Amino acid sequence: MLSFRDKLNAAFDAVRPNGPDGPEYRNTEVAAALGELGVKVTGSYLGMLRNGERDNPTVNVVQGLATFFDLDPVYFLTPTTPQAAEKVAGIHRDLMRLAEWRDKGVLAFALRAMLLEQDSGQLAEAAKVLLEQVMELRRTDRESGRQ
16 A cells, blocks of 8 residues: 555656656645645645655645645545545556656657647657657556556
């Protein structure tokens, strides 16, 4: 079962402030954003959650993190049913895949492709290359047993 630390670090890794090529959010940035949502938390406390020194945040903190990272709050909770466990696992797989695609340059490529002129002919070629990269990642996932 995933720990709160694992889930929070996955969210930090996958969701970036300036798009897929941007740096990871700093704890202080997230704490400030949570403060704007009415959730009082410090960057130090987020650091303790991220390194496992603390592992039982309040419901307000969980809701704030879910809102900030645009995730279902159930992701940060300990699942109590098989359905909840599957939902958490699915969200985690999506975050891991997003980070993997970012690391392989697929997301940055897709964003650049969207900025190209539609009538330039470059968009069709960019879409073809992107599709090939996505298909390669899916093939790699199947071969490694991930779905």
